[in-house]
Amino acid sequence: MTRQLAGPDEVTALLRGLSAQTSALALLDATDELLASASFVEPYGISLHRAFLAGVPTARPLVAAAIAEGALRLALGGHGDVLRTVIMLTPNDLGELDTDYLDRMPRLLGAALDMWGTERSVSESLLSTLADLLADPATSADAAFEIGLHQVRVAATAGTEDPAAQLVAARRNFAHAEAAEESSGDAALYGAGIDAVMAFRRGDQLALRAADQAIRRHLDRRADGLHRAHVPAWRRPRAEAGFAWARLVAILGRALDAATRPAWLDAWPMIDALADAYVLDRAVIPVPGSVDPDGLSRIVRPVVGSSLRGRETLIVQLRVAAEDDGGRVHRLRELVQNLDTVPEPPPDGNGARVVTLAPSVVAELGLPAAERLAHRLDDDSLQLVEGLAYNALVQRGNLRDPVIAGILERVTARLQPCADYIGSVRQSFDAVVADAVAFMATRQDLQRSAAVDYLFPALTPPREARLQDDFADWLRRGPLAGHVDVEVPNVATGRADIKVGFGATRFFIEVKRELRNNSPAAMERSYLAQAADYSGTSAALGMLLVLDLTPHPAGAPHLSECVWVAVHRPPGAAVDRYLLVGRIIGNRPRPSAYSRSASHRTGP
Structure with a gap:
């Protein structure tokens, strides 16, 4: 194609033709050929980038995604405006975009983070859009994977305050993504890799071996997939980065074996293993993008040091090796010097x-x-x-799927200031909360709740008793069977709608309906004091469920907007009551009733 371009007029015609292309596959093929030609990209890359940006809002969804990919590739190669590319990737209202376009956004955002993830102003915008995609069931798994990958990248970057915490957060995201079949391969690989690093931190050789075996299985599948499937050249570095997990875990396995042996009969292999782990090189960092291995090294070094401290025979062998062998001097001297330094106690005691x-x-x-x-x-x-x-x-x-997992994590964080939210009380309330959120997610999905008539419009609005009976029946059919009572008398001089009891610990659930104002503030003003009053003699934790029967002419709110934690303190009291508030959307027409002649936008 590029050989046939005789001058500026032909180039202009080509750019117009690309931006008006109606076939996504033809556009991707043309983009691959053009971007592979340095003789075209150097003089015309910026013009092509501008043409792509202009074409994204007007094209069909799949074509718009292909155009956005081309614009991103040019910007990644230095042939396009980075800021305008980021603006394209971070639209203000994702709800207006077509689902075929949204499905491809997490991968594009992840590729952008590979390059610009260390630039705070850029990464914040990209991560904010990924967080919005995380709340959409259709894109949540891919978004969780890309967020987890970025967290691994942050952990492997010099200057990260707490790399281990970043790895734990990434592992949670990979676990959520792994639950979705389409994301399970990559997410399972990275999850097993983090399992290996955390097992090394704990000195758990069995867990490290299990993670090593899992990594090898996943890498075999990945290698087979890369061999059988076509992976574009620009995406291969990202796909191949995961193979570094095998090298990293091999190093950690040898180092843990060396560090836990009571004596070294053949010292040099053991010393090499420790030195390799103590100073990791770039080849073992299993994440794409520009990172420094110092972040992961700071996770590994304390384990090596603490395992050897006080074991004088092994330290003597290390000192001799550090003086005798020039090729290892730098790494070994640093290790020996740290072992010779008496560790300072943490400044804040048990916190650090x-x-x-x-x-x-x-x-x-x-x-x-x-x-x-x-x-x-x-x-x-x-x-x-x-x-x-x-x-x-x-x-x-x-x-758990990522949407419900995100809600539960947010709820858990909000409940932590409650003094009663510890130990067995926390475990019991977490079980009630998890079941309640699963119930709300099911009732939010009309396909799974087609037989629940109180969710649909009716001439006479249903009473809250319908929701009360439905939720109590749900609890009785699940893991909380045997713990549930309804209409419990003599609670705070009244009758509680639902009680979930665990011995002396009781949680009370108040059920209401709302016909006029469904704002969180209005519902809390109307019902929170009564719901909180029931928790006056047990743990200061409870629940309020509201059947929202207000009109919903433009559609129902997202599940994440229907669950929150409210705090109430009665006048003159000194103890806060923490209540999970759940809004169950009733009076809902079927989704087809929302259709209008105007279509969604395809791209930003």
């Missing part, structure tokens, strides 16, 4: 200790509760608890 040894515990419980737990445990016990918390985090993530 628990953040270092148990990042998953901090992520699950919050720092104040994690500090209290760490105060009662020695280092070995704390790392054992860390392993349990990490495994629970991963298993729970694998069982």
